[in-house]
Amino acid sequence: MNRxxxxxxxxxxxxxxxxxxxxxxxKGHEAGAKVVKKVTTYCANHEDIERLTxxxxxxxxWKRPRLEVEFLMKLLEKYLRNELPTYLENNIRFEPIxxxxxxxxxxxxxxxxxxxxxxxxxxxxxxxxxxxxxHDEILRAINKIKTSSENITEAMLSNALDCKHNVDLLxxxxxxxxxxxxxxxxxxxxxxxxxxxxxxxxxxxDLEQIIKKFTKIERRFGGxx
Ligand code: IPE
Ligand code: IPE
Ligand code: MG
Numbered sequence: 247m248n249r250x251x252x253x254x255x256x257x258x259x260x261x262x263x264x265x266x267x268x269x270x271x272x273k274g275h276e277a278g279a280k281v282v283k284k285v286t287t288y289c290a291n292h293e294d295i296e297r298l299t300x301x302x303x304x305x306x307x308w309k310r311p312r313l314e315v316e317f318l319m320k321l322l323e324k325y326l327r328n329e330l331p332t333y334l335e336n337n338i339r340f341e342p343i344x345x346x347x348x349x350x351x352x353x354x355x356x357x358x359x360x361x362x363x364x365x366x367x368x369x370x371x372x373x374x375x376x377x378x379x380x381h382d383e384i385l386r387a388i389n390k391i392k393t394s395s396e397n398i399t400e401a402m403l404s405n406a407l408d409c410k411h412n413v414d415l416l417x418x419x420x421x422x423x424x425x426x427x428x429x430x431x432x433x434x435x436x437x438x439x440x441x442x443x444x445x446x447x448x449x450x451x452d453l454e455q456i457i458k459k460f461t462k463i464e465r466r467f468g469g470x471x
Contacts, residue, residue, distance in 0.1 A: 247461045252297040253289065254413045254429050254436070257282070259420030259444030266444075272317045277446035279325050283332060288450040290336040290370040294457075297371045297411055299343070301428050305379030308348075322376070323353050326360045333360065337369030343408035344378030345386065373409060380430035383408050407431060415460045417453075419445045435467055 257278060264274030282300060289295045303318060326340075333340055340360045347354070357376070387406035391398055404410055413429055413436040421442040425433065439456050441448075464471055 248414065248437075248463060248465055249294040250415045250457050250460055251294060252299070252411050252414045252432075253295060253457075254299040254301075254416045254433065255285070256301045256416075256418035256420075256426060256428055257445040257448075258418060258422060258426075260446060262420070263444040263446040271314060272321075274444075274446055275318060275321055279321055281446055281448055282325070283329060284450060285448070285453060286338065286370070286372050287332065287336055288453065289372075290338050292457075295370060297373065299373040299375060299409060299413070299429065301378065301426075302374045303344070303376050303378070304427060305344075305377055305382050306427065308377075319349065319353055322374075323356050326356050330360055330363060333364045333367065333372070337367045338364060339367040339369070339371045340364045341371050341373045342376050343373050343383070344376040345382060346376055348377050375428065378408070379427040380425075381427060384431060404431070412436070415439065415457070417441065417456060419443050419448050435465070437463055437465065 260274030260278040261271035262274070263277065264271050267273075282302075286298060286300075289298045302322065307318070308315060332338070342357050342361060346357055349357070384403075384407070386408075387403055388398070390406045391402055409429060409432055411432060413433045416425075416429070416433050416436040417439045418424075419441055421440070421444075423440050429436075437460055439460070441452065441456070443452060
C-alpha cells in the first residue's frame with residue numbers, strides 16, 4: 247500500500263464558486279481559506295501524511311485585477327495571523343515556498359514570523375506556495391548553484407529548489423486538468439487526481455476518498471512489478 251507522505255493541492259475554483267451564488271469572486275477566496283484550515287488539520291492528524299503543499303498564489307496570478315490581488319494579500323496576512331494557534335496546537339510547521347520578496351514588507355514579516363514561531367513543530371509540514379511558479383523556482387535554483395564549476399547534478403538542483411521533496415499525490419480541484427506551473431520538478435512521478443468540486447466545496451471526506459484510491463495504485467517508477 248502506498249503512503250501519501252507528500253500531498254500537493256492546486257486549490258482551484260474559488261471565483262466560480264462565488265459567482266455561481268451571485269457573490270463577488272473574493273467571497274470565494276474567503277470560503278476557500280476555511281477549507282485550507284480544515285484540510286490542513288485533517289492532514290496533521292493523518293498518520294501517513296508528512297507534508298502538505300498548497301498552491302495559494304502563483305507567479306501568474308499578478309495578472310488579475312488589482313483589487314482581487316490586494317484582497318488575496320490581505321486574506322493571506324489575516325489567515326496567518328489568526329491561525330498561528332492552529333499551527334501550534336496541531337504541531338504543524340509552516341514552510342512557505344515561492345519568492346515572497348514581491349510582497350509588502352508587512353506581509354513578508356508575518357510570513358517569516360509564523361515560519362519562525364512554528365520552526366520547532368515536528369508534525370505535518372504545511373507549505374503554502376506564495377508567489378510561486380515552478381519555472382521561477384527552477385531558475386532561482388540554477389542561479390544559486392551556477393557559480394560552482396562542477397556539472398550540476400540532480401541532487402544539487404533538487405536541494406536548491408524551494409521545495410526539496412517529491413510529491414506522492416497531486417490533486418487539482420475545480421475541473422481543469424493542468425498543473426498551472428506548480429511543482430513541475432517535484433511531481434515527476436506524482437499520482438495525479440483531478441476533481442470537479444470547486445475548492446470551497448471540497449471536504450475532508452473527498453480527500454479521504456482520493457487517498458484511499460491512491461493507496462491502491464501500483465506505482466512502478468519506470469520499473470516493473
Ligand atoms: C483559486 O481559485 C485561488 C487562486 C488562484 C488564488 P480561482 O480564483 O482561480 O477560482 P476560479 O478558477 O476563477 O474559479
Ligand atoms: C492555479 O490556479 C493557481 C492557484 C490555485 C493559486 P489558476 O486559476 O491561477 O490557474 P489557471 O489560470 O486556471 O491555469
Ligand atoms: Mg482558477
